[in-house]
Amino acid sequence: MTEINNAAPKRGVPLWVQITIWVSLVVLLAIVGFGLNRAQQGTVQPGDKIPDFTLPLYSGYEYQNQSNVKLSDLRGKVVVLNFWASWCKPCEQEASDLQSTWQTYDSSNQVVFLGADYVDTEPQARIYLQKFGINYANGPDMGTQISQMFRIQGVPETYFIDRDGILRYVKIGPFTSADELKSQIEQLLQ
Amino acid sequence: MWMKKQLRIIAYVLTLLLVLAGLWVGSAKAQTPTPPTDDQVNAIARQLYCPVCENTPLDVCPTEACRQWRELIRQQLSEGWTDAQIKQYFVANYGARVLAEPPRSGLNWLIYILPPAFILLGVYILYRALRTWIKPSTAAPASSESDAKPLEDEYVAKFEEELRKRN
Numbered sequence: 001m002t003e004i005n006n007a008a009p010k011r012g013v014p015l016w017v018q019i020t021i022w023v024s025l026v027v028l029l030a031i032v033g034f035g036l037n038r039a040q041q042g043t044v045q046p047g048d049k050i051p052d053f054t055l056p057l058y059s060g061y062e063y064q065n066q067s068n069v070k071l072s073d074l075r076g077k078v079v080v081l082n083f084w085a086s087w088c089k090p091c092e093q094e095a096s097d098l099q100s101t102w103q104t105y106d107s108s109n110q111v112v113f114l115g116a117d118y119v120d121t122e123p124q125a126r127i128y129l130q131k132f133g134i135n136y137a138n139g140p141d142m143g144t145q146i147s148q149m150f151r152i153q154g155v156p157e158t159y160f161i162d163r164d165g166i167l168r169y170v171k172i173g174p175f176t177s178a179d180e181l182k183s184q185i186e187q188l189l190q
Numbered sequence: 191m192w193m194k195k196q197l198r199i200i201a202y203v204l205t206l207l208l209v210l211a212g213l214w215v216g217s218a219k220a221q222t223p224t225p226p227t228d229d230q231v232n233a234i235a236r237q238l239y240c241p242v243c244e245n246t247p248l249d250v251c252p253t254e255a256c257r258q259w260r261e262l263i264r265q266q267l268s269e270g271w272t273d274a275q276i277k278q279y280f281v282a283n284y285g286a287r288v289l290a291e292p293p294r295s296g297l298n299w300l301i302y303i304l305p306p307a308f309i310l311l312g313v314y315i316l317y318r319a320l321r322t323w324i325k326p327s328t329a330a331p332a333s334s335e336s337d338a339k340p341l342e343d344e345y346v347a348k349f350e351e352e353l354r355k356r357n
Contacts, residue, residue, distance in 0.1 A: 124258050
């Protein structure tokens with residue numbers, strides 16, 4: 001009895017503070033874990049349904065006279081989405097092949113080429129497009145929203161989306177030839 | 191005399207022409223804005239980060255993409271854009287992650303709140319730990335002294351009793 005009276009009152013950290021600290025730590029770890037998991041996932045995978053997005057287009061590079069192009073509006077067509085930038089040297093290797101392949105399929109009205117200009121400035125982008133004679137639909141990836149959606153690792157990267165909006169093939173790096181491009185498109189057109 | 195008068199008139203006319211020419215050139219200069227200096231460009235560039243080369247401020251980033259961005263800032267400054275307008279343009283085009291200092295909104299608040307909160311928590315834990323470490327060490331000698339005394343007394347008393355018995 002005496003011992004109990006003499007013992008100093010326990011002055012620990014209040015329970016609500018302890019709970020707050022632990023909850024904060026768990027939340028922080030969850031956020032870090034989510035970020036790490038996302039970083040290690042790589043790009044979107046073939047078979048994934050691509051969420052809808054709208055690409056604003058540079059003046060002079062519109063799609064059917066529209067200044068924006070929406071992926072969901074292109075259902076029923078094969079979409080070739082190419083991420084590029086004017087400062088990207090490997091992009092130059094495939095620029096002409098992309099343009100010539102687009103010309104091959106343009107009249108068929110079954111294949112749509114979209115160029116998403118990644119982290120670029122418009123004056124330099126225009127110089128690049130003129131240099132390689134590109135005239136299919138091209139526009140800036142505003143706020144890097146589309147590239148983040150695809151979780152691109154760099155440029156160039158090209159995504160082949162089928163008529164139902166499902167991703168079928170991803171090409172990381174430049175195409176070595178126009179035939180390589182065409183073979184992927186032909187598989188999706190079958 | 192006549193010659194002197196004529197020379198004086200010519201001198202007046204020339205002076206007047208020089209003043210007028212000066213005014214004309216001056217007004218022409220005023221219409222041409224001074225091109226922004228590298229320091230002005232870098233003052234804004236160091237507040238931005240290019241997403242391509244992470245962790246490198248734009249003002250010191252050596253890549254072609256960053257060089258283009260700096261040129262764009264120079265162009266915008268020469269067109270009279272303010273710092274805020276330029277930063278707003280970059281955020282709209284490339285996302286908020288280009289800002290060296292993320293905007294104070296949404297989840298970004300965690301960046302501003304959590305580090306100081308953890309530092310304060312650490313200081314508090316350290317303070318409490320130091321208190322518990324110091325207390326026993328200061329209390330220990332006192333208690334041992336008080337404990338030792340009765341023991342010693344008891345021993346002395348026993349010793350003296352033994353001596354008495356022998357005597």
